[in-house]
Amino acid sequence: MQKTGGQLVMLVAINGLLLVLGAIISGGTFLSLFNLQSMASQLPEIGLLAIGVMLAMCAGNGGIDLSGIALANLSGVLSAVIVSSFLSVSESETVFSLAFIFAAVSIGCAGGVINGLLISKLNITPILCTLGTQMAFMGLAVVVSGGKAVMVGSPALLSSIGNDMFLAVPISFLIFIIAAGLIAAALKFTPYGLWLMLMGTNPKAAVYAGFPRTGVLVATYAISGTLSGLAGVIIAARNVNVKFDYGSSYLLIAILIVVMAGVKPEGGYGRVVCVVLSAVALQLMSSLLNFGGLSNFVRDFAWGLLLLAFLAVGRYDLTGFLFPARGQPIPSVPIPHAPKQDN
Amino acid sequence: MSTSRIDELSESASAGRSFSLGELVRRRPETITFMLLVAICVIVAIINPAFLQPSTLIDIGRASVVMGLFALGVFIILAAGGIDVSFTAIAAFTMYSLTVLVLNHFPGMPMAVIMLVAIGGGALLGIINGLLVHHLNVPSLIVTIGTQYLFRGFLLSFIGTVWIMSLPPQMGAFGRMPLFQFESANGAIVTLPVYFLFLPLAAFVTWWILNRTLMGRAIFAVGGNANIASRLGYSLRTVHIFLFGYAGALAGLAGIIHVCANRQANPFDLVGTEINVIAAVVLGGARITGGTGTVLGTILGVLLIVVINSVLVMVGIPSTWQRLVVGSFILLAAAFFVTRQRKK
Numbered sequence: 001m002q003k004t005g006g007q008l009v010m011l012v013a014i015n016g017l018l019l020v021l022g023a024i025i026s027g028g029t030f031l032s033l034f035n036l037q038s039m040a041s042q043l044p045e046i047g048l049l050a051i052g053v054m055l056a057m058c059a060g061n062g063g064i065d066l067s068g069i070a071l072a073n074l075s076g077v078l079s080a081v082i083v084s085s086f087l088s089v090s091e092s093e094t095v096f097s098l099a100f101i102f103a104a105v106s107i108g109c110a111g112g113v114i115n116g117l118l119i120s121k122l123n124i125t126p127i128l129c130t131l132g133t134q135m136a137f138m139g140l141a142v143v144v145s146g147g148k149a150v151m152v153g154s155p156a157l158l159s160s161i162g163n164d165m166f167l168a169v170p171i172s173f174l175i176f177i178i179a180a181g182l183i184a185a186a187l188k189f190t191p192y193g194l195w196l197m198l199m200g201t202n203p204k205a206a207v208y209a210g211f212p213r214t215g216v217l218v219a220t221y222a223i224s225g226t227l228s229g230l231a232g233v234i235i236a237a238r239n240v241n242v243k244f245d246y247g248s249s250y251l252l253i254a255i256l257i258v259v260m261a262g263v264k265p266e267g268g269y270g271r272v273v274c275v276v277l278s279a280v281a282l283q284l285m286s287s288l289l290n291f292g293g294l295s296n297f298v299r300d301f302a303w304g305l306l307l308l309a310f311l312a313v314g315r316y317d318l319t320g321f322l323f324p325a326r327g328q329p330i331p332s333v334p335i336p337h338a339p340k341q342d343n
Numbered sequence: 344m345s346t347s348r349i350d351e352l353s354e355s356a357s358a359g360r361s362f363s364l365g366e367l368v369r370r371r372p373e374t375i376t377f378m379l380l381v382a383i384c385v386i387v388a389i390i391n392p393a394f395l396q397p398s399t400l401i402d403i404g405r406a407s408v409v410m411g412l413f414a415l416g417v418f419i420i421l422a423a424g425g426i427d428v429s430f431t432a433i434a435a436f437t438m439y440s441l442t443v444l445v446l447n448h449f450p451g452m453p454m455a456v457i458m459l460v461a462i463g464g465g466a467l468l469g470i471i472n473g474l475l476v477h478h479l480n481v482p483s484l485i486v487t488i489g490t491q492y493l494f495r496g497f498l499l500s501f502i503g504t505v506w507i508m509s510l511p512p513q514m515g516a517f518g519r520m521p522l523f524q525f526e527s528a529n530g531a532i533v534t535l536p537v538y539f540l541f542l543p544l545a546a547f548v549t550w551w552i553l554n555r556t557l558m559g560r561a562i563f564a565v566g567g568n569a570n571i572a573s574r575l576g577y578s579l580r581t582v583h584i585f586l587f588g589y590a591g592a593l594a595g596l597a598g599i600i601h602v603c604a605n606r607q608a609n610p611f612d613l614v615g616t617e618i619n620v621i622a623a624v625v626l627g628g629a630r631i632t633g634g635t636g637t638v639l640g641t642i643l644g645v646l647l648i649v650v651i652n653s654v655l656v657m658v659g660i661p662s663t664w665q666r667l668v669v670g671s672f673i674l675l676a677a678a679f680f681v682t683r684q685r686k687k
Contacts, residue, residue, distance in 0.1 A: 062482065062632075124677045127426060127484060128631045132673035135618055139667025147663050248615075252488050265481045297504070301496025307489035311479045 007262035011277040018284040026291050037170055039283050041163075041238070044176035045072070046250055047279040048231040050257040051183060052224030054275050056126065057258060059217060060200030060267020063119075063126045065224045067134040068231075069250040071111045074137040076232035076242035079103035080150045097157035100236070105229040111137060112225015116218030141244035149243040152236045162237030172234045177276075179230060183223065184272035196220060200267030249300065256307045257282055262314065372628030372680055373640030380647050387654045394657055397525075398533045405535070405604070407649045411542045411642060412597035413620045414627075415549045416590030418641040421624055422553065423586050424566040424633025425483035428621070429472060429491040431613040433591050434598030436494045437464045440502050441599060442608040445511045454513045461599040462592045468494060469591015473584040495614055507608040518603030538600045542642075545593060550638040558585060566633030622673045623648040628680065647672075 022030035029035060049068040056065035083099045111133070118129045152158065161171050187193035195216045199206040207213055236242045260278040263270035285306075289299050387394045413430055420427045441461055445452050452460075472490050476483045510518075517538065524534040553559035561582050564572040573579050602608045627644025629636025648669065655665055 064482075064484065118674065118678070122678045123681050124674070125631045128625060128677050129674070131618060131621060132670050132677060135622070135666050135670030135673065137670075139664065139670050142663045143667055249492075252492055255485060255488055259485065265485055295500055297496050297499035299496070300492045301500050304489045304491070304493030304496055308475060308479070308486070308493065311475075311481050311486065311489070315479050315481070 007274055008271070008277070011261070011274055011281060014281050015277060015284065018281060018288065022284065022288050022291065025288070030287070030291065033168065035287070037165065037168070039287050040173040041170035042286075043279055043283045044172045044234050045231045045238075045247070046253055046257070046282075047176050047276065048179060048227040048234070049250055049254040050261075050275050050279055051180060051272060052227040053254045054258045054261065054263050054270045054272070055183070055196070055220050055224050056130075057263050057265060058196055058200045058267055058270045059126075059220050061126070061203050063200070063220075063267060064130065064255075064265075065115065065221065066127065066130040066251060067111070067115060067137055068224065068228045068254060069247050070134040070137040070141070071108055071225055071228040072232040072235060073242065073244050073246050074111065074141040074232070075104040075107040075229040076152070076236045076246075077141040077145045077150050077244060078107050079232070080152045080236065080242055081144050084152075093155035094157050097155045100152065100155075100158060101233050104233045104236070105226060108229015108232060109222055109226040111228070112222040113218060115225060116221030119221065120214040120217035138244055145242075145244060147244070149241040151241055154237075154240055158233075158237045161234065162239075172237065175230070175234070179227065180272050180276050183227075187272065192216065192219060197268055197270075200264075200269070202268075249303075252303060252307070253282065256303055256310075259307060259314070260310045264314075371637075371640075372635075373637055373643050375679070376627055376640060376643040376647055376676075380643060380650065383647070383650055383654065387650075387658055390659075391657045394654065398531070399653075401533055401535050403646070403649050403653060404539055406653065407645050408539055408542045409597045409601045409604070410616070410620055410623065410649060411645045412545055412593045412600070413617075414623045414641050414645045415545055415638065416593035417620055418624045418627070418629055418636055418638070419549060419553065419562065420483070420586050420590050421621075421629045421631060422566045422633060422636050423562045423582060424569060425476065425583075425586065426621070426631065427472065427483065427487045427587065427590055428617045429487040429494060430469075430590055430594040430620070431615070431617045432491040432494040432498075433465050433468045433472075433594040434601065435610060435613045436468065436498045436502075436598075437461050437595040438598030438602045438613075439498060439507075439608050439610040440464075442507055442510065442514070442602055443503060445514070446507065450511060452511075452513070454517045457514065458596065458599060461595040463595070465595020465598070466588045466592035469587040469589070469594070470584055472591065473587030476587065477580050477583040491614070491617075498610055502610070504610055506610075510602065510606055510608065514599075514603050515606055518606055536604070538604060541596065541600060545596070546638050546642055552589075553638065558582070562586065563634055566635070568634075619648055619652075619669065620645075622669055625673060626676045630680065631677075 019031065049072065052068050053065050056063045079100050083096065083103055087096050087099055115130060115133055118124050118133070119126050124132075154162070161175070164171055166174060187196065195206070195211045198209075199211055199213065199216055203213075232242070235246060239246070257275060257279045258270070259265070260281070261270070261274035263275070285302075286299065289302065384394070393399065413434070416430055417427055438461065441457065441464065445457060468490075472483075472487060475490065476486050479486055518536065519534075520537045521534045522537045522539060524532055526532055553562065561572065561577045562585075564575065564577055565579065565582050569579060572582075598613065601613065605612075623644040624636070624641050625631060625644070626647055627636065627640035627642070629640065651668060651672070652665060655668065656662055660668075
């Protein structure tokens with residue numbers, strides 16, 4: 001268990017370091033309220049998707065959710081098309097916003113349930129299933145929007161989600177933190193969390209122990225889908241328009257965040273707080289690169305490099321090497337590792 | 344020997360005379376791909392007879408070269424239980440940097456050398472993949488997503504983003520060189536270019552490696568169960584390096600053919616098509632968990648995707664439906680193969 005604490009300490013340290021570095025490079029403007037707020041409002045979309053990927057990964061057995069951003073775009077596009085077909089923005093802005101949010105989140109949830117059912121009932125490998133649904137979701141978004149951007153407009157409630165502050169904190173960021181908190185609590189205090197992690201550790205044993213495999217898998221992908229729907233709402237709120245190919249690099253970034261957070265790709269371990277912190281770290285780095293005036297392509301390059309570097313950290317346990325202060329009380333007791341059977 | 348092979352043998356021994364269609368489909372999943380392909384072609388030909396013109400068929404053949412080369416690389420990795428999404432980035436990297444290199448430094452480089460350099464460069468990048476997958480010991484999907492961004496980011500930020508419209512003359516000439524050509528009914532000259540030959544050639548080499556060499560045995564064994572394969576004495580490291588190196592080499596070749604065929608080098612090309620390629624391989628009957636699949640199935644899968652992509656418009660379905668159709672095909676095929684495998 002020391003290792004999990006190590007990951008948290010390392011992420012906090014990285015965040016602190018990045019803040020200091022940013023302050024030094026920019027001469028203080030990096031830490032200005034405005035910059036912090038703008039960073040916080042950019043974070044939620046990708047953070048929500050990353051939590052979804054984390055849950056799918058924790059389920060083990062090669063679990064991963066590649067359909068996140070496609071589903072987020074689909075829920076934005078489809079919801080905008082459906083809602084604006086029988087409500088107009090000018091009539092009642094609040095009703096429109098509420099209907100839009102409700103429709104988007106339900107579409108996200110429905111998409112997630114589809115993923116979960118395909119994976120648990122039909123036994124399709126998660127990679128293949130979510131690859132297929134990614135394409136299908138994106139395709140559906142193209143079909144309903146005709147390949148064009150769909151105008152959502154900025155009705156009062158929606159635009160305040162996208163742009164306003166509550167106590168100087170962007171509302172979208174608050175939504176993200178609340179969602180993350182709820183999921184963290186669900187993982188920690190409900191049987192679902194225990195089932196999920198144990199199933200990820202050893203799927204076969206979980207079945208013999210009588211865990212509701214189908215229920216857990218469907219719930220996992222449904223939560224992931226709901227988070228995508230929520231991300232879709234925030235994307236729509238921030239951008240006024242929704243389009244099927246928004247955020248094409250989000251898939252990699254979500255996986256990068258999750259790997260950086262120390263979630264095990266083979267399943268069974270992951271902490272929401274680490275995912276949140278690593279999302280924050282990534283946002284800080286991204287803004288720093290922006291401050292440095294580097295192009296998007298350099299950023300892609302850096303993300304790829306970073307992903308591989310963190311995989312190496314996870315593999316060779318550099319955390320323990322970098323933070324020996326945390327000590328290992330009984331180093332001689334080996335932590336039993338389940339043999340990795342499936343890569 | 345992979346578990347599936349053993350299944351297959353014992354099945355065929357016990358099945359005896361009771362031959363049925365279901366049995367055939369389960370043992371040779373690519374039959375279903377073939378039937379689907381024929382069905383689609385027949386339907387399209389009925390709706391729009393223009394489909395049967397030789398020019399359409401040659402277009403399909405031409406369009407399947409690059410995708411087919413990619414698919415063979417993905418297939419061989421899939422057979423060993425891995426997955427690769429970085430091959431398009433490798434292809435884009437090799438083709439663009441090589442074009443720049445030839446254009447600026449070695450304008451006289453003969454075409455054969457260019458090809459060899461492309462294959463070598465692709466293989467080198469592939470080997471990086473292989474080493475990372477082996478040593479980091481994480482799912483190859485995650486590693487190759489990382490290298491995809493690494494290669495592409497490197498290409499776009501350090502090598503260039505300029506669209507090269509005028510290729511070195513020898514590359515342009517290679518892209519136009521005809522294998523045979525004839526005049527179609529409406530007077531246009533239809534050409535099957537020489538580079539088409541690379542697809543059957545690569546397919547044959549892949550088939551030979553998988554079915555006639557020890558490496559092929561090792562690949563299917565690792566795909567069946569990597570732990571057991573390594574206890575049997577197969578070196579996982581060698582297998583991983585070979586796999587990804589081979590896939591990288593095919594990607595490099597595909598990249599340079601793509602440039603010659605389109606007569607322009609666009610560094611933003613190719614990346615983004617990897618899902619189509621993986622879809623083709625899966626539709627060809629290769630299981631994504633490894634250990635199964637055939638080269639013939641892969642080629643059929645590629646033809647299926649290329650045909651779907653090109654006939655939607657011919658039968659009057661708007662091209663916006665293409666993704667949805669292919670995505671549904673992936674899910675249907677996956678569900679179909681899984682349920683077939685369970686019925687024992």
